[in-house]
Amino acid sequence: MRSYFDTYAGDLRFVERDASGSGLRRAQRGAVFAIGSHFSLSTANALVSMPTGTGKTAVLMMAPYLLRASRTLIITPSRMVRDQIAEEYGSLALLKRLAVLPENVTSPNVQAIESKILRDEQWGQLNAADVVVTTPMGSSPALDEIPHPPNDLFDLLLIDEAHHSPAKTWRALMQAFPSARQILFTATPFRRDRQQLPGDFVYEFPLREALRDGVFSSITFVGCESEAGVSNDIIIAKKAEQIYRDDRAQGLDHRVMVRTDSRARAHELHELYQRETTLQLATIHGQHSLMHVRRTVKRLRDAELDGVICVDMFGEGVDMPQLKIAAIHSPHRSLAVTLQFIGRFARTGAANLGVAKFIAVPEEIETETKTLYQQGAIWEQLVTNLADSRVVGERELRQQLRSFSPTYDIASENELTLSVIKPWYHSKVFHVPPSVDLHALVDFGSGIEIVQRFVSDDLHCAAFVCQSVNKPRWMEALSLQDVTFHLFIIYHDQTHGLLFINSSVKTEDMYSQIAEQVVNGAFTGVSTATINRALRALQNPAFFSVGLKNRLFGNQVESYRIISGGRADGAVSNTDAQLFDRGHLFGSGDSDEGKVTLGISTLSKIWSNRAGFVPEYVAWCHAVAEHLANSAPVVTGSRIDLLATGEEVTSIPTAVIGATWHETAYRLRPLVTAADPVPMTVDLLSLEMSIERFSNSEVRILLHGLGDPIPINFRISGSPYFSLETTREIAIETRTQTGSFADYLNSFGLHLYLADFARLYKNQLFHSNLTLENFPASALHRRDWASLNVDICCEVGTSENGISIHAGIESVLVSSNAAVVVYDHRSGEIADYVSIREEGGAILCDVFHCKGSNGERPGSRVSDAYEVAGQVVKSVVLARSPATLKTELTRRLASGSLLKKGSLSDLERLLDDAEHGRFEFHVLLVQPGISAGTMSDPVSRVLAAAYDYVLAATGFAPTFWISD
Secondary structure: OHHHHHHHHHHOOOOOOOOHHHHHEEHHHHHHHHHHHHHHHHOOOOEEEEEOOHHHHHHHHHHHOOOOOOEEEEEEHHHHHHHHHHHHHHHHHHHHHHHOOOOOOOOOOOEEEEOOOOOOOHHHHHHHHOOOOOHHHHHHHOOOOOOOOOOOOOOOOOOOOOOHHOOOOHHHHHHHOOOOOOEEEOOOOOOOOOOOOOEEEEEEOOOOHHHHHHOOOEEEEEEEEOEEEEEEHHHHHHHHHHHHHHHHOOOOOOOOEEEEEOOHHHHHHHHHOOOOOOOOEEEEEEOOOOOHHHHHHHHHHHHOOEEEEEEOOOOOOOOOOOOOEEEEEOOOOOOOOHHHHHHHEEEOOOOOOOOOOEEEEEEEEEOOHHHOOOOOOOHHHHHHHHHHHHHHHHHHHHOOOOOOOOOOOOOOOOOHHHHHHHOOOOOOEEEEEOOOOOOOOOOOOOOOOEEEEEEEEOOOOEEEEEEEEEEOOOOOOOOOOEEEEEEEEEEEEEOOEEEEEEEOOOHHHHHHHHHHHEEEEOEOOHHHHHHHHHHHHHHEEEEEEEEEEOOOOOOOHHHHEEEEEOOOOHHOOHHHHHHHHEEEEOOOOOOOOOEEEEOOOOOEEEEEEEEEEEHHHHHHHHHHHHHHOOOOOOOOOHHHOOOOOOEOOOOOOOOEEEEEOOHHHHHHHHHHEEEOOEEEEEEHHOEEEEEEEOOOEEEEEEEEOOOOOEEEEEEEEOOOOOOOOOOEEEEEEEEOOOOEEHHHHHHHHHEEEEOOEEEOOOOEEEEEOOOOOOOOHHEEEEOOOOOOEEEEOOOOOOEEOOOOOHHHHHHHHOOOOEEEEOOOOOOOOOEEEEEEEEEEEEEEEEEEOOOOOOOOOOOOOOHHHHHHHOOHEEEEEEEEOOHHHHHHHHHHHHHHOOOEEHHHHHHHHHHHHHHOOEEEEEEEEEEEEEEEOOHHHHHHHHHHHHHHHHHHHHHOOOEEEEEE
């Protein structure tokens, strides 16, 4: 038997609108044809976007005839809209008035669900209907008391005001009929929470075209200025009354709507308007009955009221063109709702109507619609630009999501789509060569398995949804398992040669592991100087967290300082600029998108406190890449501009004289474990490094303290930066993780010090800013080494030509007024000798670093200067903390270092006194191979840099024990 709509489908007409108002507008004809075209090839949900007032209801009513539906369900947002559509379908007056259907067509059987469906038989009673109109609250199976309907009850679903469709009750009702064709109608196919509407765009009529067709009237914003001692509510109320009286005097049939956001405020405003104006207003809100709302609307139409005070009402389902004056006491925060609100006021279709006017106080507006509420704003342009750009953006987003081809690498019961995935904006950034394979099946390790993979060649992006299954630590058996899901996104910005990795597992090892598998060639993290270019995205920035990285690394107390607060950047001083380089930053500022946050770190990471769909994240990464590629100086106008960022280099500019661990080692105190031939576990800080050789591209470092020296090779070209030249298995353990020592080095790196005490961290060079060209002559202490019978070529041990340098120094210290002398020459040493004495009411600690001469006679060999200057960076680590010095010396003495004078109790007493009194820490560098009389300029410059560094780091000038 033919259905009602199949019977009358042939009577449907698509005539264009004529001067009498009969026929269809452009928007209506376009929408109807697009719906027919879409369902001729597809069964996917169709999304139709038509601005408020362009005739969406007529298109909705025509759709069942066009598609020859058997039974149609119409889902509406409110009881008022439900009853209006049911009434329209019951009479067909609208379609007949438009000449879309002839007068002799009988009406369909229409049923409106006015109360909740509570029994299965109530669903069955709908079999006789051609059209059923409902609200989700009356029929959604998401509600516990409502039974699930037969899934074949309807073959066509029409969703009115479909921007509500992501809501749980709407979604459940739509999913209850899986085989039904579904059409979603809305004026705003986007939401403030960015949830996607479940349909494919089939038609979108731009708002500017609706304005051109005369569907909307002109729109004017009336900005009110605040007055001292007068509330903004009173100012808006009086302005609304003035405009209303002026419009009525001109013969315009206008009404006022006062908009607010709560019932309490509505009642306050009702009293205020009664007290301050002569306007006759009624209040309506969601708790009022439908009868009350209808009665109020009738009084408005009959001019018994001048206007209404509403709480989020009159947005959907009310067709009253006479509403032309909006007094906005609480602006909508959402652009979507604002546009619908504007559409109600700007529509035409009645006699004696003029320009729509919106009244507000501009400085009260702090929403995404702020640009609308500014003096001089041209609303016709702003509204159309905002609306049309958002719709276009939504359509482009859907196209971009469809560009991802899913690969189901592991069978999953939950089929995921990228339309439900919204990553937080966070990324580690690498410089990479052109060859990047985004189709690589990445092994994420650690028991992480891929659930689904999505790749878009158009966007140069791959996304992985993964899972790991682990036994809870408190569970002995495998009875229970923790399932953790992970998200990884890889984006290759080909234009700028950058790779962005977003990982929910935020370890440095993970980022490097991913990059190694997709990049064919060397890759390096971007430098601090480069990542700081991202700050160009912030206008008028303010920083809440500022990291300061000690330029004179080794001072344990101030290795890294964090300043936090509302304007943390304001606390950066000129002195800080002399002592610290720039570390991490986090702040906010203005941008083209409004107020945004931005964070950057020295580990090549950048983030923002927002989330978006994967294509939006990719767009954000590309915008970041544009900023990183711009080498022009970045000036924030804040005091962080005082802090140096270093520079990215491709070669090592001068000699490497020393190395220290990353500052995290001094905080985490990792343990290093070496396997065969002799298993051993030691504190990382007990290991020592020496520079064996270097070139402008590589450095070979020897690691001492794990048996035979282990070579560490550093390459400034990276990928990886560090490698170990050993077959031994060496691991490192911190409080948070365990991994290979090589991975630790590549994650955190070493600080390499150059002859001028510039610091090289991976491929980033931080200049020393030391100022001395020469050092004071008083810093040179000339010794007659021959009178001490010292063989200047023998640093330690025995010699046929006299005693060693160590033996000579020891004889001097033991015979001095020092109370304590510690011999600490071994791996991880504080210094070769540590001498502590009390003098002039102060506790003085002298640390001696000794090096042997490279020649039998003293001279001006720059290699001798490099060797002794390289000891400086490990001396100053304890310069400002007597308590830490006591702890370290006590620990060293307990594990093999020797007391040459005094006792442990003497050491503890002196350093306890130093903690509460005056403490001086003096560095003495012993190098008999350097001659004061023949010192060359290169040697002088190296020693001057060491002098300046020690003085800045400890506050006390060092002394150099050399030869005549």
